[in-house]
Amino acid sequence: SYELTQPPSVSVSPGQTARITCSGDALPKQYAYWYQQKPGQAPVLVIYKDSERPSGIPERFSGSSSGTTVTLTISGVQAEDEADYYCQSADSSGTSAVFGGGTQLTVL
């Protein structure tokens, strides 16, 4: 089955830039999406179609794509950004959604 691979954890100091990667063979052919999940809460969409930001999401969140890897970048990280982040895409047929394993972002 198709898989998306994320690092289990990323740590940054406040004000620095956090980069979370997600790798998958079908990513050159499918858009990627990113969700933020805080403890006890439902996931929230922060990036769609690789690099688009939904309304209400701070500008410090951005996304990019290069080949089989997509990256979520959080510039000027704030304490409130500490959360789990999940990438999501579709398989090559476009009919099955797939989530990455998640990355825990720690703000030191």
Add this chain to the structure above:
Amino acid sequence: QVQLQESGPGLVKPSETLSLTCAVSGYSISSGYYWGWIRQPPGKGLEWIGSIYHSGSTYYNPSLKSRVTISVDTSKNQFSLKLSSVTAADTAVYYCARCIVVVTAITYYFDYWGQGTLVTVSS
């Protein structure tokens, strides 16, 4: 504002069928979009279960397909999940969500989510 609310038993016995319903408000299901179910075992990641269009067309996770049925009731503006032959491995928080699915435009994501409901499988 689109809102989704899951409901159903919080405890299911092994080998029985898990049944959940997602009530949608602020948007008419019959107007379009896909609607889906995602689950998250305690302390683990997200897993897509399946999605349904208002017409009844479905997509299921291949790993769960043999046990999953998703249906839609446009008259009640809700959709439902049934997962049969459950085991302890099916213990999870179950979320319902609105899906943006356009296969020809390589688009498939979830923009509105319910708060989630914990279902425990135990005797």
